[in-house]
Every structure is written in C-alpha cells, then in structure tokens.
Amino acid sequence: AQSVTQPDIHITVSEGASLELRCNYSYGATPYLFWYVQSPGQGLQLLLKYFSGDTLVQGIKGFEAEFKRSQSSFNLRKPSVHWSDAAEYFCAVGLQGAQKLVFGQGTRLTINP
C-alpha cells in the first residue's frame, strides 16, 4: 500500500544543535515531495518542495531536504535550530495525476534552551 512514514514521533534537541527529521515513502513512481510545519493551533506552512532536478532543495527558515531515490527518503535538515523551530513537522507526497496530498504522521520537535 502507498504510504508515508515519519519514524520519529517526537524529537528533542538543544538550541543551536543540528536537526534531521526522517521521511520515507512507499510509492511505485517518484512522487512530488513536501515538508510542512505546523505551529500549535495553526494551519500548515510549506517549508520546501521537490518536484525534479537537484536532489538537495533549500527552503525557508534555513531548512533543506535531500531526496534519495535509492532509499525512498526525503529527510529534512537544519544545521542549527532556534527555539522558534519548535513545532510539528509533516512530510507529504503527491502523485502525478492525483491532486491529493498524503501526509505522514508528523514529528513533534521540542527545543531545549
């Protein structure tokens, strides 16, 4: 079955530390890939997206993600986190010919001062 997996439900890092959030997908073809962030009580904000081309994509707020076809992964990274990065992060995929997004379960990020 087609699916998106975020293996880490909750991650805690110290302010200034590096961050990597994992995302794996299971689809027959290469999907379109997205990372969204959701602050408490808020809607989803797009951080970055991958459609084709360079497999390392840059997003807003200093985030980047790397698409690895061989591992069916699209991990999100940030070299140095800030307290304001505390939020829920969702990986999502879209398929060509279909309009809906399929989301992972999300990873809640907590920042220690």
Place this chain on the structure above:
Amino acid sequence: DTGVSQDPRHKITKRGQNVTFRCDPISEHNRLYWYRQTLGQGPEFLTYFQNEAQLEKSRLLSDRFSAERPKGSFSTLEIQRTEQGDSAMYLCASSPVYRGFYNEQFFGPGTRLTVL
C-alpha cells in the same frame, strides 16, 4: 497578500447537531481541498474541487458529509448529525492550476470542531 481563510476557527457542538464550515481560498486559485486532522495525526484528504466541480471524494467522506463550491470561489463543508468521532481540525487548502505541473497547496488556519 491574502491567504486562505476559514470560518469559524473553533466550533463546539452537541452530538446530533449539524455544523457548517466555510473556506475562502486565495482568489486566483482554481483548486480547493478539504482535509481532516485528528489529534496526533497528519491531515487526511477528504475532497477537492476544481472551480465548482467536485472531482474527488475520499471514502472518509461519509454520507453525513457534504461539500459545495457553488460559484467556484468559497466552499462550505457541512456535517450532519455530528458524532463524537467527527471531532477534529478541518483544514482547507487551495492551489493554482498550471498545465502539466503539480502545484503546492496553501493551507488555511483550520476549523477545530469539538463534538460533545
């Protein structure tokens, strides 16, 4: 820059009552989507419109749920005879249409429904 707006932001209702939510997309966006998000989960697709046509509905959208987009602008999502299991955040998103290209979806702040 006006984003996607949703009204109300919060709704508390008693089981068995009907509720209606409204979504106003970004003005030049042809596509409009509804998702449902329960606590601790990612959003799940419910339905989407292109202009006024409802083109896809999820099996999650039971016959108690109905969505409309009568003039191809704002959309409403109605839930009849609400059940406690309907308690969730209902998210609306919109996207433009460019030929042959998958377009990112812009999300509204959501309507949080609590069914007592």
